[in-house]
Amino acid sequence: MARETMNVVIVGHVDHGKSTLVGRLLADTGVLGEGKLEKVIETCKRQGKVFEYAFLLDALEEEQGQGITIDAARVFFRTPLRDYIIIDAPGHIEFLKNMVTGAARAEAAILLVDAKEGVQENSRRHGYLLSMLGIRQVVVAVNKIDLVDYDRATFWSIVDEYRDFLGGIGIEPRHFVPVSARGGDMVAERSTALKWFDGPTVLEALDGLGKKPQAENQPLRMPVQDVYKFNERGDDRRIIAGRVEAGALRAGDRVLFSPSNKSSTIRSIEVFNASPPESVTAGQSAGVTLTEQVFVSRGEIMSHLERVPSVSTKFRANVFWLGRNPMKKGARYKLKLTTAETHVAIDQIHRILDASELDARIDKDRIDRHDVADVVFRTRQPVAFDPADDLEATGRFVIVDGYDIAGGGIVRELIEDEQAETRELSRQRNLSWVRGDVSPGERAELTGHPATMVLFTGAAGVGKHVVARALELALFRAGHNAYLLDGQNVRASAGSGMDSVDDDVDEAMRRVGEVAHILLDAGVLVVSTTNVIRQHDHRALAAQIAPFPMLVVHLGEDEGPEDVDVKLPPHPDAETAEAQVLAALRERNRVRTGGA
Amino acid sequence: MSQLDQLEEQSVYIFREAFRHFDDLCMLWSIGKDSTVLLWLARKAFFGHVPFPLVHIDTSYKIPSMIEYRDHLAREWGLTMVVGQNRQALAEGMNHTRGRMTCCGALKTDALRQTLDGTGPRMRMGQDGEYHEEENPAPYTGVIVGARADEEGSRSKERYFSPRNEHSDWDVADQPPEFWNQFKTDFAPGTHLRIHPLLDWTEVNIWEYIEREQIPIIDLYFDKGTGKRYRSIGCEPCTGSIESPATTPREIITELRATNIPERAGRAQDQEDTYAMEKLRREGYM
Numbered sequence: 110m111a112r113e114t115m116n117v118v119i120v121g122h123v124d125h126g127k128s129t130l131v132g133r134l135l136a137d138t139g140v141l142g143e144g145k146l147e148k149v150i151e152t153c154k155r156q157g158k159v160f161e162y163a164f165l166l167d168a169l170e171e172e173q174g175q176g177i178t179i180d181a182a183r184v185f186f187r188t189p190l191r192d193y194i195i196i197d198a199p200g201h202i203e204f205l206k207n208m209v210t211g212a213a214r215a216e217a218a219i220l221l222v223d224a225k226e227g228v229q230e231n232s233r234r235h236g237y238l239l240s241m242l243g244i245r246q247v248v249v250a251v252n253k254i255d256l257v258d259y260d261r262a263t264f265w266s267i268v269d270e271y272r273d274f275l276g277g278i279g280i281e282p283r284h285f286v287p288v289s290a291r292g293g294d295m296v297a298e299r300s301t302a303l304k305w306f307d308g309p310t311v312l313e314a315l316d317g318l319g320k321k322p323q324a325e326n327q328p329l330r331m332p333v334q335d336v337y338k339f340n341e342r343g344d345d346r347r348i349i350a351g352r353v354e355a356g357a358l359r360a361g362d363r364v365l366f367s368p369s370n371k372s373s374t375i376r377s378i379e380v381f382n383a384s385p386p387e388s389v390t391a392g393q394s395a396g397v398t399l400t401e402q403v404f405v406s407r408g409e410i411m412s413h414l415e416r417v418p419s420v421s422t423k424f425r426a427n428v429f430w431l432g433r434n435p436m437k438k439g440a441r442y443k444l445k446l447t448t449a450e451t452h453v454a455i456d457q458i459h460r461i462l463d464a465s466e467l468d469a470r471i472d473k474d475r476i477d478r479h480d481v482a483d484v485v486f487r488t489r490q491p492v493a494f495d496p497a498d499d500l501e502a503t504g505r506f507v508i509v510d511g512y513d514i515a516g517g518g519i520v521r522e523l524i525e526d527e528q529a530e531t532r533e534l535s536r537q538r539n540l541s542w543v544r545g546d547v548s549p550g551e552r553a554e555l556t557g558h559p560a561t562m563v564l565f566t567g568a569a570g571v572g573k574h575v576v577a578r579a580l581e582l583a584l585f586r587a588g589h590n591a592y593l594l595d596g597q598n599v600r601a602s603a604g605s606g607m608d609s610v611d612d613d614v615d616e617a618m619r620r621v622g623e624v625a626h627i628l629l630d631a632g633v634l635v636v637s638t639t640n641v642i643r644q645h646d647h648r649a650l651a652a653q654i655a656p657f658p659m660l661v662v663h664l665g666e667d668e669g670p671e672d673v674d675v676k677l678p679p680h681p682d683a684e685t686a687e688a689q690v691l692a693a694l695r696e697r698n699r700v701r702t703g704g705a
Numbered sequence: 706m707s708q709l710d711q712l713e714e715q716s717v718y719i720f721r722e723a724f725r726h727f728d729d730l731c732m733l734w735s736i737g738k739d740s741t742v743l744l745w746l747a748r749k750a751f752f753g754h755v756p757f758p759l760v761h762i763d764t765s766y767k768i769p770s771m772i773e774y775r776d777h778l779a780r781e782w783g784l785t786m787v788v789g790q791n792r793q794a795l796a797e798g799m800n801h802t803r804g805r806m807t808c809c810g811a812l813k814t815d816a817l818r819q820t821l822d823g824t825g826p827r828m829r830m831g832q833d834g835e836y837h838e839e840e841n842p843a844p845y846t847g848v849i850v851g852a853r854a855d856e857e858g859s860r861s862k863e864r865y866f867s868p869r870n871e872h873s874d875w876d877v878a879d880q881p882p883e884f885w886n887q888f889k890t891d892f893a894p895g896t897h898l899r900i901h902p903l904l905d906w907t908e909v910n911i912w913e914y915i916e917r918e919q920i921p922i923i924d925l926y927f928d929k930g931t932g933k934r935y936r937s938i939g940c941e942p943c944t945g946s947i948e949s950p951a952t953t954p955r956e957i958i959t960e961l962r963a964t965n966i967p968e969r970a971g972r973a974q975d976q977e978d979t980y981a982m983e984k985l986r987r988e989g990y991m
Contacts, residue, residue: 114708206882210864213884242884334721339754342783348752352718381749382918392706394717396752407725431882445887507887514882514889 113191113320118198118212120239121221122231126252130221130290131184131195132165134312137297138186150291190316205479206431209238209517217246217318219311224254224263224287228271236271237462237481240278241427241519243501247275247282248314255289259302284314328416329356330495330503331395332447333366333409348379348396349405351448354502356413357390358397364411367493368420369656370536371403402550404559404656408449410493410503414540418493418503420532423456423524428508429481432515436476436508442515444488446506452489453508459483476516485524489672491532491652494520528652531619535626535653542630552632556590557701560629560657563690565638566647566673567664572680573638576664579683580690581636588701592628594637599624618646622653629657634699648672660697662690709914713746716902718886719865720750720849723900724757726890727847731787731821734759736771737938738922740851742911743903745920747849748782757849758785758829760820764812765795766940774923779830786830787839789820801942812940818873821845821897846892849900855907863901864889871895909961916954927952 121127129150136146149164158164184195198211212218218239222232239247249271257263268285275282286295287306294300297312309317334351358364358375365372378385379396389395405411410418430436436455444453461473462481476482497504497519508516553559563580565573577593584591596617603620621637628635639646647670651659663669664677675693677686694700706714723730732747732755734740747755761775779786791799794811801808819825823842831837852863864880866888881889892898906914915922928934933946951957 207880210883334718335725337751339751339756341754344753346752350721352714379752381751381753392711392714394714394721394750443891505885507885509891512889512891512893514887517882517884517887 112187114194115191115217115315115318115320116194116196116215117217117219117315118196118215118244119219119221120198120208120212120235121252122223122226122229122235125221125223125226125229126290127221128165130219130250130252130288130296130311133290133293133296134195135165135184135186137293138188138312140184140186188312188316193315205234205238208235209242209429209431212239212244213242215244216320217248217315218244219315220247220249220282222249222251222267222271224251224257224267227267228274232271233274234479234481236275236280237278238429240275240280241429241481241517243497243505243519245280246318247280248311248318249275249282249285250288250290250311251285252288252290254287254294254303255292259287259294259300261305264306283318284308286311286314327355327391327500329358329362329364329411329413330354330418330500331358331411332449332503333405333407333411334448335407336405337396346379346398347402348398349411350394350396351411352394353389353391354447355391355500357388358395358411359388360385360397363414364399365414365417365540366403366405366409366411367418368491368532369405369409370532370539371405371656372414372540373399373401373403376400401544402548404549408447408451408492410447417536418495418500419523420491420493421523421526421529422488422491423485423526424494425459425483425485425521425524426506426518427481427483427521428476428516428518430476430478430516432478432510432513434510434515435478436510436516438474443509444486444492444506445509445514446492446494446520447503449492451492453486455484456487457485459485483521487526491526491528494523496520496522528649531622531649531652532655535655538626539656549632556632558589558634559699560632560634561694561697561699562625562629562635562637562650562654562657562659563662563694564647564650564659565636565662565664566669567679568667571664573664576662576677576681576683576686576690577636577638580687583687583691584634584636584700589634590632591634591636594621594625594628594635596621596637596639615649618649619653622650625650626654626657629654658697658699660690660693660699662693709910709917712906712910713749713914715905716743716746717750719888719900719902720747722886722888722890723847723849723866723902724751727898729843729845730757730847730849731760731845732757732849733817733851734761734775735851735939736761736767736775736923737851738911738915738926739853739903739906741922742906742914742920743849743851744784745914745918746902755782755784758787760787760789760845760848762813762816762820763788763790764816764940765790766800766812766942768925768938768941768944770925771923771938776830776834778921780834784830786836787820788828788836789816789825790828791816791819792826801940805943821848821873844897846897847900848897849902851903852899852901853906853908853911854904863904865901865904866890867899867901868892869897869899873897875899909958912954912958912961916958926957 119127119130132141132146135141153164186193196211196215198208220235222228251264251267254264264287286308287303288295288311290296294303295310297310299310331351331353333349337348337350360375360377362375363372364375376398378389379398412418438455438458441452441454444451458474460483461476495503504520506518507514565577567573581591581593599621603624604617625635625637647661661670661673662675662677663673664681665679669676675689677689691700732743734744744755791812794815799808799811816825820827822844827839827842828836829839854863864883866883867875868881868889869875889898925935925938928950932948932950934949934951935944935946938944949960951960
């Protein structure tokens with residue numbers, strides 16, 4: 110049977126003895142020859158140099174000759190139980206992004222504290238990062254215990270202070286171990302000088318850690334990575350590809366895609382050069398085909414119909430910032446969460462843990478480099494996610510500033526946005542919707558275009574109606590199944606029974622949305638107008654008609670809603686307006702090709 | 706999940722991310738075992754297809770059977786083959802007797818750079834199975850490469866998605882953070898990314914995978930009755946064979962587990978200068 114491998118990261122403030130501890134682990138497990146470590150340390154001392162990781166690697170290289178390929182970022186050692194890979198994670202704050210890169214690959218961490226210096230700023234920051242990176246298996250090594258004369262009280266006071274701090278951020282270390290890496294006390298061997306300590310050595314503590322349990326019993330989460338239709342060499346499969354991040358899927362499962370709310374059934378599991386497996390479980394890349402061809406795209410999360418992920422444009426998160434430029438309130442960034450990408454901005458800063466002080470502060474309107482912050486984010490498009498405490502893989506994200514990943518974070522909780530209720534209602538409606546035997550694809554084939562809603566927004570009296578009528582006519586004459594849905598007609602039909610529209614704007618809007626949804630389901634290109642005063646009105650409509658897309662055309666001098674697709678002046682020239690809207694539709698492949 | 710399964714899953718994920726984010730994507734195929742495993746993994750990721758061109762830099766001094774093998778597999782698997790060459794240097798008579806580093810620099814590094822940025826000629830295999838010169842070659846913005854972290858020191862610091870500037874330079878000291886499988890997929894005009902799906906694989910992993918998947922790698926790696934075989938393949942004048950009777954991946958694995966000699970020991974350019982690989986690498990050599 111293949112031996113088990115565990116990735117371990119050793120983190121700690123610079124000078125707290127990380128390299129020495131790595132050296133000791135290598136020496137005491139027989140990777141470095143007898144006396145080799147002492148010799149290198151001695152040489153460094155003689156030359157007045159601080160013993161560093163690099164010298165250790167040099168020593169390793171010398172030791173192994175040219176034979177072994179030295180991997181500076183990863184060194185290996187083994188115990189009778191398993192193989193360990195130590196991932197290098199620089200302790201210096203300047204290299205925090207490298208530390209994060211290394212530590213994120215680890216399954217367990219050794220947090221290193223200097224017995225003489227105690228818990229430092231970086232000790233706390235590293236604790237925070239490990240907590241946010243989701244590394245729960247932590248062993249704390251209180252190093253250089255020889256420099257405080259193996260003093261028991263010093264050790265326990267550090268344990269108390271650090272345990273309190275770590276507990277507050279969700280880390281409960283498995284063990285605290287007093288260690289002298291240089292002397293070898295309590296690394297692999299017990300120590301007479303530390304007779305008062307009856308806990309495990311560092312190696313015993315590592316061996317006591319378990320491999321991360323597979324996320325198979327959790328609800329299914331497969332973020333859609335891509336949809337393939339290669340159409341070559343006789344292959345016309347339409348394959349939804351992605352990695353199962355939690356749970357398991359089987360052929361025949363009914364599945365739901367969020368945030369679009371589309372549902373279908375898994376027809377087959379596709380693989381290359383092997384027979385298809387019965388199920389695909391957490392950690393595996395998959396490709397599936399569906400029985401009903403629904404249009405889904407990258408960024409959606411496939412789940413079962415029960416235990417679905419959250420969907421919102423708002424969530425509370427903890428974020429750490431690595432970018433050279435601070436993250437500013439009001440600025441726009443790119444959010445990458447699972448495979449979804451959308452614009453994101455800070456909605457609210459609850460508190461910031463200052464990089465230099467690590468005190469909680471709230472009087473800042475930006476997140477500086479190396480800060481950790483508790484914030485509310487607002488995204489442009491709704492995203493599907495889970496709080497990280499429930500499901501790790503679908504609860505974490507990175508933030509891109511310009512061309513670079515500049516921060517990372519975890520979702521703490523869903524915050525319901527204004528469309529939450531609408532979204533839930535339309536999800537329920539979609540799930541109970543009875544379909545005929547005509548697929549949306551067949552409808553689109555007949556009409557030559559998919560169903561879309563074009564919504565004109567703007568204050569009263571800017572000429573929305575004129576343009577909308579002109580557009581319907583132009584689209585229809587160009588061979589589209591276009592229809593002008595006038596609010597007046599809804600009020601007179603589905604709206605009857607309401608006393609006054611003014612009394613219940615939301616309900617009136619909802620009825621317009623439901624009628625629009627039926628038309629869209631019938632494959633129609635719906636053109637409509639609304640006097641949108643509040644920004645979220647058209648968003649509510651968009652949530653209601655989802656998964657059908659909406660093109661927002663705003664008329665007026667004002668800026669209009671944030672996510673407007675086409676902006677026009679008041680009373681635009683009908684032909685110019687038409688041309689612009691058609692161009693936008695064409696760009697999104699929503700009109701007949703060749704026509705219009 | 707076995708270690709090989711885990712490595713395979715990670716590679717497949719990286720392939721799919723690369724394909725999704727780069728319109729001008731290509732993969733370097735040196736015909737060697739690593740990039741042939743890479744090719745196999747691409748077929749796994751894309752269900753039997755390889756939806757981007759494979760770029761081979763032909764120094765004209767390659768072992769002849771490498772070219773035969775390349776074109777045979779390209780036709781059989783329906784690969785889009787693109788071949789680049791530094792014609793100018795060859796016309797001026799470049800060869801290894803002018804110094805190996807000079808020769809590698811011209812016929813590999815320069816040729817690769819020119820092929821990738823579209824300033825050099827590219828021969829593309831057409832539907833007819835023959836090579837035709839590509840008109841107006843466009844620069845590739847994503848280049849998939851079979852580098853492994855354990856090959857030699859400089860590669861261990863690599864990221865899965867590793868940015869290169871306008872001059873194809875690699876800034877080892879200032880690399881982007883990379884965690885949670887979120888990769889650098891945004892890049893400034895003129896720059897490109899090298900993508901490394903094999904970063905976590907070791908030489909032994911490669912052979913174990915070749916054995917498990919029965920990947921048809923080139924037979925130069927096996928002894929064909931002479932008691933010699935190649936451990937690493939490249940240009941004929943500069944690649945030496947090793948004494949080994951191994952005829953199967955399994956025998957090679959057994960041999961590797963016992964050896965102390967590095968993989969590239971047969972490759973002359975590595976001995977030239979201690980920092981040879983890092984130097985070549987910084988300058989854009991794969």
